[in-house]
Structures are given as structure tokens and as C-alpha cells.
Amino acid sequence: xxxxxxxxxxxxxxxxxxxxxxxxxxxxxxxxxxxxxxxxxxxxxxxxxxxxxxxxxxxxxxxxxxxxxxxxxxxxxxxxxxxxxxxxxxxxxxxxxxxxxxxxxxxxxxxxxxxxxxxxxxxxxxxxxxxxxxxxxxxxxxxxxxxxxxxxxxxxxxxxxxxxxxxxxxxxxxxxxxxxxxxxxxxxxxxxxxxxxxxxxxxxxxxxxxxxxxxxxxxxxxxxxxxxxxxxxxxxxxxxxxxxxxxxxxxxxxxxxxxxxxxxxxxxxxxxxxxxxxxxxxxxxxxxxxxxxxxxxxxxxxxxxxxxxxxxxxxxxxxxxxxxxxxxxxxxxxxxxxxxxxxxxxxxxxxxxxxxxxxxxxxxxxxxxxxxxxxxxxxxxxxxxxxxxxxxxxxxxxxxxxxxxxxxxxxxxxxxxxxxxxxxxxxxxxxxxxxxxxxxxxxxxxxxxxxxxxxxxxxxxxxxxxxxxxxxxxxxxxxxxxxxxxxxxxxxxxxxxxxxxxxxxxxxxxxxxxxxxxxxxxxxxxxxxxxxxxxxxxxxxxxx
Numbered sequence: 226x227x228x229x230x231x232x233x234x235x236x237x238x239x240x241x242x243x244x245x246x247x248x249x250x251x252x253x254x255x256x257x258x259x260x261x262x263x264x265x266x267x268x269x270x271x272x273x274x275x276x277x278x279x280x281x282x283x284x285x286x287x288x289x290x291x292x293x294x295x296x297x298x299x300x301x302x303x304x305x306x307x308x309x310x311x312x313x314x315x316x317x318x319x320x321x322x323x324x325x326x327x328x329x330x331x332x333x334x335x336x337x338x339x340x341x342x343x344x345x346x347x348x349x350x351x352x353x354x355x356x357x358x359x360x361x362x363x364x365x366x367x368x369x370x371x372x373x374x375x376x377x378x379x380x381x382x383x384x385x386x387x388x389x390x391x392x393x394x395x396x397x398x399x400x401x402x403x404x405x406x407x408x409x410x411x412x413x414x415x416x417x418x419x420x421x422x423x424x425x426x427x428x429x430x431x432x433x434x435x436x437x438x439x440x441x442x443x444x445x446x447x448x449x450x451x452x453x454x455x456x457x458x459x460x461x462x463x464x465x466x467x468x469x470x471x472x473x474x475x476x477x478x479x480x481x482x483x484x485x486x487x488x489x490x491x492x493x494x495x496x497x498x499x500x501x502x503x504x505x506x507x508x509x510x511x512x513x514x515x516x517x518x519x520x521x522x523x524x525x526x527x528x529x530x531x532x533x534x535x536x537x538x539x540x541x542x543x544x545x546x547x548x549x550x551x552x553x554x555x556x557x558x559x560x561x562x563x564x565x566x567x568x569x570x571x572x573x574x575x576x577x578x579x580x581x582x583x584x585x586x587x588x589x590x591x592x593x594x595x596x597x598x599x600x601x602x603x604x605x606x607x608x609x610x611x612x613x614x615x616x617x618x619x620x621x622x623x624x625x626x627x628x629x630x631x632x633x634x635x636x637x638x639x640x641x642x643x644x645x646x647x648x649x650x651x652x653x654x655x656x657x658x659x660x661x662x663x664x665x666x667x668x669x670x671x672x673x674x675x676x677x678x679x680x681x682x683x684x685x686x687x688x689x690x691x692x693x694x695x696x697x698x699x700x701x702x703x704x705x706x707x708x709x710x711x712x713x714x715x716x717x718x719x720x721x722x723x724x725x726x727x728x729x730x731x732x733x734x735x736x737x738x739x740x741x742x743x744x745x746x747x748x749x750x751x752x753x754x755x756x757x758x759x760x761x762x763x764x765x766x767x768x769x
Contacts, residue, residue, distance in 0.1 A: 274298070278291065278294055278295060278298065281294065282294070292314075296312065296314045296564075299312040299566070300312040303566060303568065304589055306568075306569065307553060307569050307585055308585050308589050308592045308593070309551065309553050309555055309567070309569055310555065310566070310567060310568050310569045311566070311567055312564065312565075312566050313564060313565045313566070313567065314564050315562055315563030315564045318563065318564065318565050323417060324417055324437055324439060324471075325437070325439045325440065325471055325472060326417075326439065326440055327416060327417055327419070327439045327440045327441035327442075328414050328415060328416050328417055328441075329388060329414075329415055329417060330388060330389060330390055330391045330412055330413065330414055330415065331353075331384075331387055331388040331389065331412055331413075331415050332352070332353050332354045332387050332388075332395065332397075332410045332412055332415075333348060333349040333352025333353050333354050333355065333413065333415045334346075334347070334348050334349065334352070334354045334359065334387075335347045335348075335349070335735075336365070336383065337664070338378060338379070338380065338383070339661075339664060339668075341374065341375050341376070341377065341378065342364050342365075342366070342374045342375065342378075343364065343365040343366075343373060343374070343378060343383055344362070344363070344364055344365075344668070345359060345360065345361055345362065345363040345364075345365065345399070346361060346732060346735075347361050347735055348360065348361065349415065349416075352413065352415060353410045353411055353412060353413045354408075354410055357408045357409070357410055358406075358408065359397075359399065359408060359410075360401065361671065361733075362401070362668055362671050363399040363400070363401050363406075364399060364400040364401075365383075365397055365398070365399050366398050366399065366400050366405070367396075367397060367398035368386040368387065368395065368396070368397050369386070369395060369396055369397075370396070371386070373386070374400075388412075389412045390412065391412055391413055391414055392411065392412065392413075393411070393412050394409055394410065394411050394412070395409075395410055395412065396408070396409050396410075397410065416441070417439070417441075418441075418445060419435055419436060419437050419438065419439050419441060419442035419445050419446070419475075420433060420434065420435055420436075420442070420445045420446060420449055421434040421435070421436050421736050421740070422434050422736040422737060422739075422740045423449035423450075423452070423453060424453075424737070424740070424741060425453060425456050425457075425458065426462070426741075426744070426750075426754060427754070427758065428457060429457055429458065429459040429460055429758070430458070430459070430460040430461070430462065430754055430757055430758060431450075431453035431454075431456075431458040431460070431461050431462070432461075432462045432464065432740070432744065432750070433446065433449055433450065433453070433461065433462070433463050433464065434464040434736075434740060435463060435464065435465055435468055435479075436467065436468055437468060437469070437470075437471045438468070438470055438471030438472050438473075438475035438476050438479075438526075438527035438528070439471050439472060439475060440472065440475070442471070442472070442475040442479070443474075443475050443478040443479055446479055446482075447482065447510070450482075450510070450511060451510070454510075454514075458514065459514065459515060460514065460515040460516075460517075460757035460758065461511065461514045461515070461516050461517070462517045462519065462750065462753045462754065462757070463516070463517070463518050463519065463531075464519045464750070465518060465519060465520055465524045465528040465531065465532065466519050466520060466521040466523065466524055466545060466749070467521065467523045467524070468523070468524055468525070468527075468528040469523060469524075469525045469526065469528070469549075470525045470526025470527040470528055470529075470551065471526070471527050472527065473491075473493075473527060473530065473554065473573070475527060476491075476527035476528070476530040476531045477490050477491065477503045477530070479531055480505070480530065480531050480534040480535070481505045481506060481509060482509050482510055482511045482512075483509070483511050483512065483514075483516060483531075483534075483535065483540060483541070484505040484509060484512065484534065484538055484540055485505065485509065485512050486505055486506060486507045486509065487504055487505060488504060488505045488534075488538050488540075488576070489502060489503070489504050489534075489537075489538075489576040490503045490504060490505060490530070490534045490576070491503050491530045491533070491534060491573050491574065491575060491576070492573070492574050493554050493571040493572065493573045493574070494571055494572065494574070495554070495569075495570050495571030495572065497570065498570055498571045501571075515541065515757050516535060516540060516541030516542070516757075517541055517542040517543075517544055517753035517756060517757055518531065518532050518535050518541060518542070518543050518544070519544055519545050519749050519750070519753060520532050520543060520544075520545045520546070520547075520548045520633060520635060521545050521546045521548070521749075522546055522547060522548065522549060522596055522599060522605075522632075523549060524545075524548040524549060524633075525548065525549035525550075525551040526549075526551045528548065529548050529549070529550075529551065529552070529581055529632065529633050530573060530575075532548060532633045533575035533576070533579075533581065533633055534575065534576060536575075536621070536625075536627060536633060536636065537575045537576035537577045537579075537619075537621050537627065538576055538621070538622070539621050539622055539623040539625065539763065541763065542636050542637060542753065542756055542757075542763065542766055542767065543633060543635045543636045543637075544635050544636065544637045544639060544749055544752055544753050544756070545635050545637075545638075545639055545749050546604075546605060546635065546638065546639065546640075546641070547599070547604065547611055547631070547632045547633065547634050547635070548581070548632040548633040549583075549596070549632055550581055550582060550583030550631045550632035551581075551582060551583075552572050552573050552574070552580045552581045552582030553569045553571075553572055553573075553582055554569065554570060554571040554572065554573055555567040555568060555569055555570070556568055556570045575627075575629075575633075577619040577620065577621060577627060578619060578629075579617065579619045579627065579628065579629030579630075580629050580630070581629055581630070581631065581632055581633055582630075582631075583595065583630065583631040583632060584630075584631075605640060605641040606640045606641060607640070608634075608638035611631075611634060613628035613630065613631070613634070614630065617629040617630040623764060625767055625768075636766070636767040636768060637752060637756065637766070637767070637768075639748050639749045639752050640748075642747075642748045644720070645716070645717050645719055645720030646717065646720070647709075647713040647716045647717045648710070648713065649707070649708075649709040649710065649713035649714065649716075649717055650713075650717040650720060650721065652707045653702060653707055653721070656705060656706075656707055658701070658702050658705050658707055659721065659724050659725060659728065660728050661701075661705070662697075662698050662701050662702075662725065663724075663725050663728030663729045663731075663732060664728070664732055665701075666694075666725075666729055667728075667729045667732035667733050668732070671733065674688075674729075674733050675733065680734075681730060681733075681734035681737045681738035681741070682741070684730055684733070684734070684738060685730065685738070685741050685742050688726065688729075689722075689726070690722040690725050690726050694725070695718065695721070695722065698721070698725065699714065720746070723742070723743075723745070723746050726742055727739050727742040727743045730742055
């Protein structure tokens with residue numbers, strides 16, 4: 226625990242005890258504690274928090290940083306309210322807001338640090354770096370004459386060097402094969418996308434992966450959904466797994482397009498906030514599309530609004546595992562020093578009236594640990610391991626039973642996939658060996674792969690990880706200190722080949738190359754695909 230964090234209980238205790246302490250004046254020669262009396266007339270504008278922090282700053286035995294003390298104290302106070310109310314310092318605010326704003330200002334590259342060197346994975350299409358000629362595979366060795374290769378460079382340091390205000394310039398030196406090339410790049414607005422990928426899985430089923438709900442999410446979603454419709458999409462899989470939420474409006478606008486006119490999407494209410502109801506309007510473009518929404522234990526907040534609206538209106542299938550369980554609405558307030566607070570001001574409720582916020586009365590740590598408890602209690606493998614009280618039972622218009630009090634439980638449960646797993650595979654994944662081999666292979670065969678396969682789809686259909694590549698991979702793994710025990714390689718070989726191929730594709734064609742391969746072995750995606758293309762009515766696919 227830092228010194229400043231250790232002061233927080235002192236501050237809170239002093240605040241609680243102030244009525245007892247103020248006005249007392251002990252004058253004992255043997256005491257090491259002295260008390261100062263404040264006259265009652267001086268207390269009109271008295272602020273205990275400011276006074277105590279000022280007193281600590283002035284008199285404490287060691288030097289303290291006032292701003293850090295203020296930041297941590299306010300954070301402590303807000304976290305005592307609920308797990309989702311919190312304070313953001315001015316220093317942290319921009320970084321936290323960028324994903325929700327949908328853009329940042331910089332040079333427009335995806336990069337990775339490999340062997341203590343910054344490697345360009347991909348210059349963003351149309352971005353500043355691509356415009357001046359930076360290419361995938363380039364090694365950035367200098368930024369403004371500062372050497373950044375081979376000296377312990379970190380992601381945060383790279384971002385600090387490359388990000389900057391629109392219109393400013395930055396000089397970089399890259400190594401491309403044996404050449405060293407200098408570029409001057411003018412920084413610009415760089416979009417942060419909410420849609421990771423969108424593609425047609427079959428002739429009539431489309432897949433869209435949404436990773437956050439930001440200002441740009443609705444428009445991104447509609448752009449790709451309309452493109453898939455033009456390709457013949459009749460069924461749609463919306464993948465919200467791992468999506469921790471974001472803006473309420475983005476989830477409402479997306480839900481609006483999926484529901485018939487006049488359907489409730491969500492409503493919010495709080496002690497100081499009147500009930501506000503959100504309903505779908507007219508001209509909704511996706512109401513005729515058969516729908517499956519994928520969720521897991523990391524799908525939260527806005528993801529749960531969309532999944533809840535689909536489930537409670539009997540609009541489509543919700544498939545996967547129980548969602549996170551965040552039903553609290555935060556409002557961000559900016560303060561004069563550039564900091565902000567996000568305070569819970571309301572709860573949201575799904576159309577049937579359920580609040581899916583899980584309990585947090587045992588404190589923040591217990592709240593965070595609850596997700597791990599699901600693993601320990603077997604919930605990730607068995608749907609009947611989740612117990613919902615009858616008092617939180619609700620019913621959809623078509624008679625499906627749904628529950629409040631702890632996340633959205635799917636219509637079709639798909640357990641955590643352990644097929645092909647082994648201790649060897651776990652060690653490979655945790656040590657990053659699979660990704661590292663795939664990166665090295667893609668990096669050294671970039672021109673060959675681009676020459677042999679014109680598109681990511683052609684690579685998916687024609688490229689295979691043969692025995693010679695597996696042998697090379699096993700040798701590489703051994704050099705990294707990871708060796709298979711008897712039988713482990715055969716047990717996990719198919720899964721290792723699958724992962725290697727997917728990661729090679731990601732390093733050449735990004736998500737457009739990765740997801741179509743990765744999803745081939747994804748049981749949740751395959752269950753959604755099977756269900757939507759079965760031709761069965763929704764009522765026959767959903768458990769009552």
C-alpha cells in the first residue's frame with residue numbers, strides 16, 4: 226500500500242469524529258497531543274475534507290503530495306457508494322475517454338513490441354503513416370532522434386512519443402530489411418473502431434463483432450449491417466462477448482434498429498431522476514432479420530441493455546453464458562481542475578421490469594471476485610449451477626421465464642470450451658509462445674503470403690499448418706522453455722494448428738483474416754449459426 230493510500234482511513238475517521246474533537250482543549254504537560262479550538266462562529270463555511278487534507282499537508286511528519294491525496298480520497302469515497310462510481314484525475318481522463326469518443330490524435334499505426342523493438346503490424350488505411358509510406362513489418366528504431374530499440378521500450382512510452390495534437394509533426398526512423406528510412410509524419414485524428422469485424426459466414430448469415438458502445442458505434446454498426454444486407458444477409462449474429470459497455474444511447478440506437486416500432490428497449494430511474502423510458506421508433510431496418518446475440522461473463526452494461534431488449538421482446542436468441550450483471554447508470558461530471566467523476570445516478574431495467582445489477586453489498590473486492598467464483602462453482606460448465614430466486618422471476622410476452630438480480634442468462638447456454646486443452650497448451654498460451662511463433666512466421670514470410678494469397682478468404686481456404694510447421698513450432702516452444710509431456714502434443718495438436726493459422730492471418734490481414742478462422746472452432750458462434758440456419762421458429766429454439 227502506498228503512503229498516501231494509508232492516509233485515507235485517517236481522513237475518513239477524522240471526518241466522522243470531528244464533532245467530538247472540535248472544541249476540546251486538553252492542556253497536559255505529559256501529553257504529546259495538542260488540540261486547537263475553532264470558534265462556533267467560524268464553522269459556517271467550514272469544509273472538513275479541505276481542512277483535514279490541508280492540515281496533513283502542512284503538519285504531517287513526512288512530505289505528501291496534496292493532489293495525489295485528494296485524488297485517492299475522493300476515489301475512496303465514491304467506491305464506498307458502489308463499484309461503478311469513481312473519480313478520474315485530469316491526467317487520466319483523456320486516455321479513459323478516447324475509446325468512448327471514438328478517436329484519438331496520433332500517427333495511425335497498430336504496433337507490437339517484439340524482442341525489445343516496436344514493430345508496425347499495420348498502418349491504418351488512409352492514416353498519416355500510410356500516406357507517407359510506412360509499411361507493415363517496419364521496425365521503428367528512433368522517434369525525434371531518441372533511440373527506442375533495444376532499451377526496454379514500453380507500450381506507454383511508445384504512445385507518449387507517437388500520440389500528439391492534430392497538425393503537429395513527428396520524425397521517425399524505421400528499419401526495413403537492411404534499409405534505414407526517415408519519415409516526417411503529420412499527426413491527425415485516428416478513429417477507434419467499435420466494430421472489430423463484419424463478414425458473411427454463409428450465403429445468408431452475417432456476423433458482426435462489437436467490442437464497445439461509443440459515440441460512433443451505432444453508425445459503424447449500421448454501415449456494416451447494410452453492407453451485409455446487400456450481400457444477401459437474412460440472419461445476423463451480433464457478438465457482444467467481452468464488450469464491457471459504454472454509452473447508453475449507442476445501445477438504445479442499435480436496439481431500435483432490431484425491434485418493431487413501439488417496443489420498449491429499456492427504462493431508467495433513480496432517487497433524484499424520474500423514470501425515463503426508451504422505445505423503438507419507426508423505419509427500423511433490421512426487424513426482418515433473424516437474430517442471435519452472443520454474451521459471456523464479460524458482457525456488461527450497454528451489452529446487457531441490448532441483450533435484455535432482444536430477450537424480453539422475444540426478438541431473437543441470446544446465446545452463451547450469463548453476462549456480467551451491471552445495471553447501474555453513471556453520469557460523468559467535469560470539474561474545474563480538469564478531473565471528472567462518474568457517479569451512479571440511476572438503475573436501468575429491461576422491458577419486463579428486471580434490474581440485472583448483481584449484489585455489491587459485501588464490498589468492491591467481493592464484487593470483483595464474483596466472476597472468479599463462477600468458475601469455482603461450476604457455472605461456466607453447467608447452466609443449473611446458477612440459482613435465481615423466485616422473487617426475481619419475470620415473464621416475456623411469449624411466456625419465457627427470465628430472471629433479474631445478476632446478469633442476463635442466455636436462452637441457449639454454451640459451456641466454456643475445453644476441447645483440445647492440455648497443460649502444454651495452457652503453458653504455450655500463458656507464455657505467449659503461440660502468438661510469438663505466428664508473428665515471426667508472418668513477419669519473415671510477409672511478401673510470400675501476400676503474393677500467394679490475394680485475400681484473407683483465399684488464405685483461409687488454402688493455407689494449412691502442415692507437419693513441418695508443427696515440428697518447427699515445437700522446436701521453437703522448446704527454445705522458449707515449454708515442452709510437451711507424453712501425449713500432450715497429440716491431444717492439443719488440432720487446436721494448436723487452428724490458433725497458429727488464425728494468428729498468422731491476423732498479422733497479415735488483421736481482424737478480417739483472424740475472425741473467419743478463429744470462429745470455425747468457436748462453439749458459441751457455431752451454436753448460433755446452427756440455430757439460425759435450422760429453419761426452426763424462435764419458440765422452438767428457446768427454453769421456456
